Amino acid sequence: xxxxxxxxxxxxxxxxxxxxxxxxxxxxxxxxxxxxxxxxxxxxxxxxxxxxxxxxxxxxxxxxxxxxxxxxxxxxxxxxxxxxxxxxxxxxxxxxxxxxxxxxxxxxxxxxxxxxxxxxxxxxxxxxxxxxxxxxxxxxxxxxxxxxxxxxxxxxxxxxxxxxxxxxxxxxxxxxxxxxxxxxxxxxxxxxxxxxxxxxxxxxxxxxxxxxxxxxxxxxxxxxxxxxxxxxxxxxxxxxxxxxxxxxxxxxxxxxxxxxxxxxxxxxxxxxxxxxxxxxxxxxxxxxxxxxx
Amino acid sequence: xxxxxxxxxxxxxxxxxxxxxxxxxxxxxxxxxxxxxxxxxxxxxxxxxxxxxxxxxxxxxxxxxxxxxxxxxxxxxxxxxxxxxxxxxxxxxxxxxxxxxxxxxxxxxxxxxxxxxxxxxxxxxxxxxxxxxxxxxxxxxxxxxxxxxxxxxxxxxxxxxxxxxxxxxxxxxxxxxxxxxxxxxxxxxxxxxxxxxxxxxxxxxxxxxxxxxxxxxxxxxxxxxxxxxxxxxxxxxxxxxxxxxxxxxxxxxxxxxxxxxxxxxxxxxxxxxxxxxxxxxxxxxxxxxxxxxxxxxxxxxxxxxxxxxxxxx
Numbered sequence: 001x002x003x004x005x006x007x008x009x010x011x012x013x014x015x016x017x018x019x020x021x022x023x024x025x026x027x028x029x030x031x032x033x034x035x036x037x038x039x040x041x042x043x044x045x046x047x048x049x050x051x052x053x054x055x056x057x058x059x060x061x062x063x064x065x066x067x068x069x070x071x072x073x074x075x076x077x078x079x080x081x082x083x084x085x086x087x088x089x090x091x092x093x094x095x096x097x098x099x100x101x102x103x104x105x106x107x108x109x110x111x112x113x114x115x116x117x118x119x120x121x122x123x124x125x126x127x128x129x130x131x132x133x134x135x136x137x138x139x140x141x142x143x144x145x146x147x148x149x150x151x152x153x154x155x156x157x158x159x160x161x162x163x164x165x166x167x168x169x170x171x172x173x174x175x176x177x178x179x180x181x182x183x184x185x186x187x188x189x190x191x192x193x194x195x196x197x198x199x200x201x202x203x204x205x206x207x208x209x210x211x212x213x214x215x216x217x218x219x220x221x222x223x224x225x226x227x228x229x230x231x232x233x234x235x236x237x238x239x240x241x242x243x244x245x246x247x248x249x250x251x252x253x254x255x256x257x258x259x260x261x262x263x264x265x266x267x268x269x270x271x272x273x274x275x276x277x278x279x280x281x282x283x284x285x286x287x288x289x290x291x292x293x
Numbered sequence: 294x295x296x297x298x299x300x301x302x303x304x305x306x307x308x309x310x311x312x313x314x315x316x317x318x319x320x321x322x323x324x325x326x327x328x329x330x331x332x333x334x335x336x337x338x339x340x341x342x343x344x345x346x347x348x349x350x351x352x353x354x355x356x357x358x359x360x361x362x363x364x365x366x367x368x369x370x371x372x373x374x375x376x377x378x379x380x381x382x383x384x385x386x387x388x389x390x391x392x393x394x395x396x397x398x399x400x401x402x403x404x405x406x407x408x409x410x411x412x413x414x415x416x417x418x419x420x421x422x423x424x425x426x427x428x429x430x431x432x433x434x435x436x437x438x439x440x441x442x443x444x445x446x447x448x449x450x451x452x453x454x455x456x457x458x459x460x461x462x463x464x465x466x467x468x469x470x471x472x473x474x475x476x477x478x479x480x481x482x483x484x485x486x487x488x489x490x491x492x493x494x495x496x497x498x499x500x501x502x503x504x505x506x507x508x509x510x511x512x513x514x515x516x517x518x519x520x521x522x523x524x525x526x527x528x529x530x531x532x533x534x535x536x537x538x539x540x541x542x543x544x545x546x547x548x549x550x551x552x553x554x555x556x557x558x559x560x561x562x563x564x565x566x567x568x569x570x571x572x573x574x575x576x577x578x579x580x581x582x583x584x585x586x587x588x589x590x591x592x593x594x595x596x597x598x599x600x601x602x603x604x605x606x
Contacts, residue, residue: 096480098404116396137474140497140604149492150482189581199478206482 193224348577383449394462428522463505500600
């Protein structure tokens with residue numbers, strides 16, 4: 001893995017808000033094989049030397065990965081390798097459990113917020129970083145209320161604005177046409193795939209900076225899965241996506257970058273095309289070709 | 294050899310033979326279960342029918358509108374059912390908020406440590422404390438220490454104390470039935486603990502909480518020992534003061550300090566009289582009390598059914 005942080009490009013490409021000169025949004029270019037061009041992208045979140053502990057057990061070991069802005073980064077690896085644990089560091093879900101501890105940092109750009117910093121409020125982090133879970137988990141409320149809930153939490157009360165935002169989020173998750181006539185019906189009446197897209201809409205409604213997906217299709221049939229994958233591919237235009245998946249084909253189809261983890265460590269990180277065609281490490285190749293895991 | 298041994302059990306002949314034997318056992322269990330259930334229901338039904346038959350001469354509007362009397366055929370349960378209703382009101386208003394709040398704290402907020410564990414064990418144990426003990430506690434605490442006297446307030450608080458563990462345990466069960474995934478969804482959107490509780494956990498567990506409340510109240514309604522201990526009167530010929538007054542501020546809480554009687558007390562009083570005629574009154578009052586309990590339980594089941602239908606995880 002070769003990452004080159006090109007600070008000289010930052011001033012040109014970073015959005016207007018660069019707090020101070022030293023904290024410009026870093027950029028990453030990932031070298032690929034000769035047939036492809038090198039792309040240089042903004043880093044949305046820089047994971048630096050991140051370790052995570054459940055009590056005494058060290059579940060994540062010194063992870064360092066750049067998460068490219070408006071790209072899909074997939075985390076793959078055998079069960080228990082820590083990919084979900086890693087994902088849940090981004091929105092501080094672990095803080096709901098007692099006796100957990102982070103070391104290192106996840107720096108959110110452009111405003112240089114350390115997501116796992118001790119002084120950072122986990123609720124603020126969760127307001128900025130959305131999550132879609134393994135099993136569709138809509139609230140047993142109406143379709144409308146599900147999508148509106150995040151905005152209501154943020155204090156939005158105006159009915160017209162809420163309706164507008166709900167429609168936008170539902171269109172964004174390719175669900176609007178299916179539910180526009182039953183916004184007031186219970187979300188539990190939807191099919192599994194629709195529920196999952198509703199959960200995506202619920203997360204999108206608050207325009208998160210990063211959207212986390214924790215094996216979003218493992219409870220769905222192949223058709224619903226295809227729809228979600230297509231949706232994730234289109235989402236990269238508006239949000240940075242981080243997805244955990246057990247499915248190699250899925251990772252290859254939807255992701256731009258792929259990280260292979262094993263036993264809490266990062267084994268290899270590169271462009272998805274490179275990982276799935278010509279991995280640098282033997283362990284990655286073995287896993288992708290199904291020799292273990 | 295061992296493989297050959299197993300083969301004897303795996304031939305289609307043996308499978309069929311074995312299956313019919315296992316199915317007979319299945320049928321036997323169904324039969325036993327049915328008999329036991331019918332026996333339980335029959336006992337309740339016979340009791341209820343017996344009470345209704347014995348009390349039949351007393352049923353009528355006047356039974357509800359007459360005070361207790363020295364003459365059995367004129368004696369009614371007016372003071373008793375009004376007293377019971379008011380006590381239940383006080384009990385519900387005290388036990389439910391406190392019990393639900395305690396359950397929420399234990400489930401959603403309390404850190405899991407030895408202190409919480411001790412509280413949990415104690416709550417469960419409190420449910421098993423004999424009701425007479427609550428009566429003694431209430432006599433010392435509410436009647437004398439807080440100087441509430443032998444009043445509706447003291448009785449309501451006593452019974453509230455008695456059903457508090459039931460409400461807490463039922464509420465915790467209901468709260469625990471809300472899936473973790475729902476909580477995570479709300480936390481994931483940036484909700485605080487209180488927002489998760491108020492917007493999700495409580496609304497989705499309302500059915501279970503109401504069921505627990507009603508089961509608690511139907512336990513309290515028949516309790517006799519603790520309210521005898523705190524000094525319920527058994528012969529009372531007046532109603533508590535009206536909660537609504539003609540003068541400003543139109544609402545009065547004076548009834549809380551009034552003496553009272555309750556359904557089980559009235560029943561107990563009639564049963565212990567030598568005059569046979571009063572046995573009919575006791576039976577009629579018993580049938581009404583049992584009917585009230587059954588109605589409350591039916592209500593609990595109906596509420597649970599309504600909520601289950603609406604929220605199906």
